[in-house]
Amino acid sequence: MKNKTVINNLPKDPFSGYFSPGKPNVFKQKLLQTQISSYWSRLISKTMSKGQYTYLQSGELKSTHKIRLGNENFLNVSSYDYLSLIGNxxxxxxxxxxxxxxxxxxxxxxxxxxxxxxxxxxxxxxxxxxxxxxxxxxxxxxxxxxxxxxxxxxxxxxxxxxxxxxxxxxxxxxxxxxxxxxxxxxxxxxxxxxxxxxxxxxxxxxxxxxxxxxxxxxxxxxxxxxxxxxxxxxxxxxxxxxxxxxxxxxxxxxxxxxxxxxxxxxxxxxxxxxxxxxxxxxxxxxxxxxxxxxxxxxxxxxxxxxxxxxxxxxxxxxxxxxYPDKIENLWKNVKYFLNSCKQIGLNTGISQSQVTPIIVGSKNDTLKLSAFLYKHKILSPAAVFPAVPFNQGRLRICMNAAILNEEMDYIIEKIDSGIKSNVKANTIQKYS
Incomplete structure (x- = not known):
């Protein structure tokens, strides 16, 4: 498999593998030449130019809490594989x-x-x-x-x-x-x-x-x-x-x-x-x-x-x-992760479950934090407006039954250091 060109651990063009060469450009044909489509095209290009576009990353192995992207291993905290049954x-x-x-x-x-x-x-x-x-x-x-x-x-x-x-x-x-x-x-x-x-x-x-x-x-x-x-x-x-x-x-x-x-x-x-x-x-x-x-x-x-x-x-x-122990293991990990986040002051909103948001605030800061984690081999694409309320951008961390305590510790450490180095203190929104 031919690898994508990588700069700062981010794909230079994540769309390059999706479209066949030589096909007509629909934008040139004005099929989608509207104000809305132009806005999204500019927004995506701008995000990519800043090295903050972590969406549409194509995995090469099974999508468990560990994933392989471009010949490198990542911790995947955006997978819904809550009971770690993928690959069973x-x-x-x-x-x-x-x-x-x-x-x-x-x-x-x-x-x-x-x-x-x-x-x-x-x-x-x-x-x-x-x-x-x-x-x-x-x-x-x-x-x-x-x-x-x-x-x-x-x-x-x-x-x-x-x-x-x-x-x-x-x-x-x-x-x-x-x-x-x-x-x-x-x-x-x-x-x-x-x-x-x-x-x-x-x-x-x-x-x-x-x-x-x-x-x-x-x-x-x-x-x-x-x-x-x-x-x-x-x-x-x-x-x-x-x-x-x-x-x-x-x-x-x-x-x-x-x-x-x-x-x-x-x-x-x-x-x-x-x-x-x-x-x-x-x-x-x-x-x-x-x-x-x-x-x-x-x-x-x-x-x-x-x-x-x-x-x-x-x-x-x-x-x-x-195997009811799979559910038990999941909730043990949920408790460990939530408690560890709260101990160092991370804003997890109102989470009570395996879906744990890390509330950041502005779209730009959330994208920067997601890109920071990507550079440290953690896949957690940003959730920003309109997927969530304006200025309540977040990383949605999904727990699973197989993740280890030391892996959770590493994720929390990198989130904390990423916030301190990438997010302005006065932009972090109080959750309501």
Missing amino acids: REIESSAIEAINKFGTSTGGVRLLSGSHVLHEELEHKLAEFKGTEAAISYTSGYMANLAIASALIDQKDKVLIDEKIHKSFIDALSMAKSDFEKFRHNDMNDLEIKLNEVPTYRRVFVIVEGIYSMDGSILELPELLLLKRKYGFFVVIDEAHSFGVLGKTGRGVNEHFGIHANEVDVWTSSLSKAIPSNGGFIGGSRELIIYLQHQSSPYVFSSALNIGSVAAIIKSLEIIER
Whole structure:
């Protein structure tokens, strides 16, 4: 493999390997010659010229908490491989065996000819694991959330969403032209104020997350369900970052609080984080799932989840059940990392989980810190506006079950020294 030219340990042009030579330049053809595209082109070029562009780095080996970039080994603290299951031999063997036996695709949509016995096995397993009556699988968590917004929510309904909800739901609700409004993060008092403003004749959906993807905070589920009993709204919980992780056996935020899954109307999650595969699913009542099988466009009009991914998910769930120590190890590492950060005054916001933001502040300072870590063989691309609120730029550190204490110590040491040498003290934002 031909290596990219590297200056200061940063690729000179991370786009060089993506486009074929001799192809027409779309910008010259004015296909994307707009104010917005020109702004992004200038912004990316400026960031690259400063040696601060750490996105789109192509790994050469398996993407565990260690990764290989351009013939050099890095600690990877941006991977969602929370339980360190990427590269697990049993999971890989199951996927390979399924492909050898059944092929790479079922050749159609699920409703017609694309369903396979492994899809049925997967959905039975997901429902059993989550504790719902039934489940339905999709090609991604994004598609599952799009299915909820397009098939379940009517334009006459009112949707109240946590202000830190994932972008997939913002997109889905916007495309469905839903009437949605944000309430303050995890603030049930603010939610109740907004509930009282909704006319009683309207259906109300409240959409939240088990663990919030940019802040690592955990949903206040008991308080939310108290309001549900009082006002009778429908609850949708996205467990992309809590499925397989939260609760003693990884069954999610309801297990964490000792609450049965059937107290929530709709569960949704990706299958590409703690589960090292692709796909997403929705869990709920049998009637809900039958309806979605026939009325959700991402299911009806999209090819079935590929067989290799299906087999990998099934085996992953078996391993999580068989080895609960993986979850225990993850939370030991979470506790160690959070406590170590706080001891030296790093701003970890409101994190309570394996998703730990290091709040920096301005976009420029956050990019500089990310580039500093890259030079010290730590991959942690910056999260800046509009992915997070303005001037709340951060590094999102994702913990996993296999990382060692000395590796965490090294990461914390470099973050601390990087902030001291690259970030102006008066630009560090107090988190709120």
